Structures are given as C-alpha cells and as structure tokens.
Amino acid sequence: MVGAPLKHIVFLAGPSGSHLGAAMIFNARLINKFPNAYISLYTITSCVVQAGKYLGMHSESVRERLRIVVSDVQPATPLPTDAILAIEKGFNEWILKQIDTTPFDTGKHTVAPPSCIIEDFIHGGIGLMEQERHKLTVVPWWPGAAGAMLAQLGNEENGNGSRLSDRMWEAMSRQKAGDEKPFEELYKAELSDRVIHVPGLPPFYEHETVTQFLPQEPIVIEACTSAFSRPLKPFCIGPALDLPPAPAAKPDSTDEFLDKAYAELGPRSVIYMAFGGFFFPLPESAHHLEIIIDQIVAQGFRLVFSLSSPFAHLDQSIKDKITKGGNVILPSWANQLKVLEHPATHYFISHGGWNSTAEAILRGVPIIFWPFALDQTTNAAHVAKNLDCGFELIQVRTGPAKSKAYPDILITGSDEAVREEINNVLEMSKGAKGLQQRLNMKALGQIMRKSIQKGGSGDRALEELGHAIGF
Structure with a gap:
C-alpha cells in the first residue's frame, strides 16, 4: 500500500438498464478525470450482469477503480417501485457499515471509507434518510435534460411543475387503509388545465405532462439555481454517452x-x-x-x-x-x-x-x-x-x-x-x-x-463537481 488512500465515492444507481448505462459512463468519466477517485456502484441483483457488461467495455484503469456492490435485499416484484424499495432497505444498513471501516486494500489500491454519496434522482433521496448518522454529502444526479427536471419539480416562479406531484402525494397520504382510490382516479381529480411555462421550453398544458438541452439548456440551467424550494448549484456535466462508434459485434x-x-x-x-x-x-x-x-x-x-x-x-x-x-x-x-x-x-x-x-x-x-x-x-x-x-x-x-x-x-x-x-x-x-x-x-x-470533450462545457463542469466533493 503506497501513497494516500483513494477518495471513495458511493454511487447509488437507478434500477433500470438505461439509467445504469448512463451511470457507468458518468462514473468512468469521473474516474478518468480524477486519478485519486474510487467508486462503489450500489445496485440490485437483477442489474449485476448488465452492470458487469457495461464495466467490461471500459479501460483497465476504470475497471480497477470501480466496484459493483449488490444489495442484500431482493425486490418483491420486477416493478421499479419495488426495486427502489429494496435498494432503500439494503443501502442504509450498508452505508452505515462502510463509514465505520478502515481503509481497505483492493490489491492495487488503498481505498478510504466513503466521503460522498452521488444518488440517481429516481430514488427520491434514499441517501438522505440516514444522513444524520452517516454525515456524508449527498449529491443528486439527474440523467436527463434540465428542462425536464424543471417541468416536473420547478417552483412557482419556474413553471410550478412540482404542483401536481405535491398534490398527488398529499392526496395519497390522506387515504385510509382499505379505502384507497385508484391512482388514475386521484390523478384525474388533481389534474388541471393550467399552462406551464418553463424557461427555454414551449408552454404546455399540465395535462400534457403524461401523454401516453443543448441551445435551450443554458436558459433552463440559469433558472435551475432558483427553481426549487432551496437554492442549488447545478453542475451541467453533459450527456452520459459513449463517444466512440458502437462496439463491433458479429452481424445479426x-x-x-x-x-x-x-x-x-x-x-x-x-x-x-x-x-x-x-x-x-x-x-x-x-x-x-x-x-x-x-x-x-x-x-x-x-x-x-x-x-x-x-x-x-x-x-x-x-x-x-x-x-x-x-x-x-x-x-x-x-x-x-x-x-x-x-x-x-x-x-x-x-x-x-x-x-x-x-x-x-x-x-x-x-x-x-x-x-x-x-x-x-x-x-x-x-x-x-x-x-x-x-x-x-x-x-x-x-x-x-x-x-x-x-x-x-x-x-x-x-x-x-x-x-x-x-x-x-x-x-x-x-x-x-x-x-x-x-x-x-x-x-x-x-x-x-x-461539450464532453476535454475543455468543453461538460468537461469543465465535471471538474468543478469533483472539486466540490473534495477531489
């Protein structure tokens, strides 16, 4: 074991192939940007094979500094909601054990206990549930366009996209056991014909949010700093996408x-x-x-x-x-x-x-x-x-x-x-x-x-994020 231990980041991955693939590319970029980074990607059993395939596509330097951690709790059903519930039950116990450990040896690196959690937004704040005990910084990761985030979660001054979800949560919390109304009935009751105005997007009716960035993104991103109930600092790291051509494969x-x-x-x-x-x-x-x-x-x-x-x-x-x-x-x-x-x-x-x-x-x-x-x-x-x-x-x-x-x-x-x-x-x-x-x-x-090439806006934002979490 030579030199200082690597800085240990925990990434709480979303339980779907699309989120997992984007997460793996983001984490590889973070590792390539910061030589002292080590990442534990936490996921569920059903995603392990796919996560391993994604990891295998990256360089040796990425593979030796990114490990896949599997939740001990299995989802009751394949539904995303049950997958998230299983991650919640397994993760909080696991992270508390991790912060109490001493630096560990991977064979090639010494790794410190976790210092930060980066969490896929789809989980809704699992990393925050035990924050008073683990005391780690929790950074939400939104793997999509900023406009979509404001459309769903923005405050009153920025489209008030969160109105419908807030009202839905309130309506569901008021229901009594054994007398629950179907979700569709609650949704239709809370839905309005109001027009949502999100900076950088065309106006749309609230009922259009369920129908079955790029030059715009700077406008939306500027709004992000004040679009939520608490101010936030956005790091617009660019799309988590592959730049090389599609991997060679046998013709099918x-x-x-x-x-x-x-x-x-x-x-x-x-x-x-x-x-x-x-x-x-x-x-x-x-x-x-x-x-x-x-x-x-x-x-x-x-x-x-x-x-x-x-x-x-x-x-x-x-x-x-x-x-x-x-x-x-x-x-x-x-x-x-x-x-x-x-x-x-x-x-x-x-x-x-x-x-x-x-x-x-x-x-x-x-x-x-x-x-x-x-x-x-x-x-x-x-x-x-x-x-x-x-x-x-x-x-x-x-x-x-x-x-x-x-x-x-x-x-x-x-x-x-x-x-x-x-x-x-x-x-x-x-x-x-x-x-x-x-x-x-x-x-x-x-x-x-x-944007994601060296010196591009996404690359610079990734470096800023790294500095913000201690690299």
Whole structure:
C-alpha cells in the first residue's frame, strides 16, 4: 500500500438498464478525470450482469477503480417501485457499515471509507434518510435534460411543475387503509388545465405532462439555481454517452436487414422504432400502432421495430400480418447504436426517453416522438418544436392529454386522424423539411460531442463537481 488512500465515492444507481448505462459512463468519466477517485456502484441483483457488461467495455484503469456492490435485499416484484424499495432497505444498513471501516486494500489500491454519496434522482433521496448518522454529502444526479427536471419539480416562479406531484402525494397520504382510490382516479381529480411555462421550453398544458438541452439548456440551467424550494448549484456535466462508434459485434439479422435495404433502396430507407425498456403503446392503441406501421410500408420504407420492452405485447396475428411482405422485422432486441449509425436509417420513432434522444442526436438521426410520461413529453416538445429536429405524434394521445394542445390542432384520436398525421410526417421527412431536420440534428450532435470533450462545457463542469466533493 503506497501513497494516500483513494477518495471513495458511493454511487447509488437507478434500477433500470438505461439509467445504469448512463451511470457507468458518468462514473468512468469521473474516474478518468480524477486519478485519486474510487467508486462503489450500489445496485440490485437483477442489474449485476448488465452492470458487469457495461464495466467490461471500459479501460483497465476504470475497471480497477470501480466496484459493483449488490444489495442484500431482493425486490418483491420486477416493478421499479419495488426495486427502489429494496435498494432503500439494503443501502442504509450498508452505508452505515462502510463509514465505520478502515481503509481497505483492493490489491492495487488503498481505498478510504466513503466521503460522498452521488444518488440517481429516481430514488427520491434514499441517501438522505440516514444522513444524520452517516454525515456524508449527498449529491443528486439527474440523467436527463434540465428542462425536464424543471417541468416536473420547478417552483412557482419556474413553471410550478412540482404542483401536481405535491398534490398527488398529499392526496395519497390522506387515504385510509382499505379505502384507497385508484391512482388514475386521484390523478384525474388533481389534474388541471393550467399552462406551464418553463424557461427555454414551449408552454404546455399540465395535462400534457403524461401523454401516453443543448441551445435551450443554458436558459433552463440559469433558472435551475432558483427553481426549487432551496437554492442549488447545478453542475451541467453533459450527456452520459459513449463517444466512440458502437462496439463491433458479429452481424445479426437486423444488420442483414439494414444492409439489404441499403443495397436495394439506398440511404435513409429504413424507419427504426423502439420504445425503451419500460414503455410500449397500450392495448387500446394497438390499432393506431398497426396503422402507423402500415403507412410506413405504404410510403416505401422498411421498418425495424425493436420489441425489447417486457411490456412489448403484440398479438401474433398482427405480427404475422406486418411481417408477411418482408418489409418489417420485429427483433426482440436490437443494437440501437448500430442501427442509428447505419446509413439506411432514416428516422427514429421513439418514446423520447433521454438516453434514446441523446443517442439519436449524437448520431444525427431525427426523431418522430411518441411520448408517454416523465421527461419524454418535454424532450419531445423541445427537440421537435424548439429545435426542429423531428416531429411529435399528437393524435395517438390517450387519457386526459387527448384534449387540447395547439390552437390549430384538434386531437380526435380517430383512426383517420392517426393515418393522416403519420402520412404527413413521413411525406415531410422525405422532403426539404426532413433534410433540414437532419442538418439540425447533426449540428446538435457536434455541440454534444464538444461539450464532453476535454475543455468543453461538460468537461469543465465535471471538474468543478469533483472539486466540490473534495477531489
């Protein structure tokens, strides 16, 4: 054991593949920036294999200074809420034991007890629960766009996005055991038609927050300093994304499909569709999904529709119908980075989660948004409307959001309205509008790359964060 012990940071990772991948890249950047950093990434058993794969993609210097710690408590069900509850139960006991330990030897390094907790915002403050006992600094990590954070959590002067969530918590806490109302009923009762104004984003109705940064980010980031009940210092470290090309892998059926489309139809001839790891159109929207797929093929495109979500359920009759002509494939998993980098890829139909959005931006692929909830709605509004890097589907909305949005658009949700909307979008994507959106997306990708390269705004912010937590 030579020299001073490494500074030990604990990272409390979110229990999902998308959050975990972004977390691993962020932690690798932190380790590469600060040679005296050592990180314990705390997660649950179901995420260990994936975490190990992500870690294996990084350099030896990262692998020897980042360990994966597995919670002793197992989730009762695969639901994210149960996963977070399991992390909460296991983490607080574990962290209290860690602060009482002496420096330990990894074989290559001596590591001090933890001095700081960085926590994925999705947990809601698990690291704060025992702070009076562990006395560690807790730094929240938001793995998305700043505008989405304000839209959900901002104070009254900055859109008051937290109003709905605050009211929902109050309503749920007032319920008596055995007489609980369904969540949907409480949500509809608390929902309003008020317009939310978030700095840097187009105005939107509160009911649009559940529908099924970049040049804007400085405006939102400035607002972040005063947008919450307590002042905060934001460190805008940039997107937690890979910069190299997609890792080389053996060609699979998706690669062969893309190569064939490129050979027969040329560049930008394939639409890629995926809804992430947790989202998928509800059964009531299955017919709309079928209409959209039919129109994609009718307009001369081919389609890669990734069914990676555990909620991706399509009737076998629909699968048989849409794949019959050989123009559509339905892989259970697709290497998204490889698909986005392929010259045959035209547009990406996505739920609009931040990882998918940022991966498309980095690779210059415009997006057709079909958002559901969380940050997806603000990502769609900003990227499609503010930045003109894609389109948002409106007629597919369900629930309270199927009402009003823009003065010139009547949301009916009829089959004909969905068919007309997707046809218009696809036609525009093939013309001057689509060309401009692709140029806009490539420009944004260049901004993103520069932000996390040495000396970029994200790189400088990462260094400031490191100094703030003791490096």
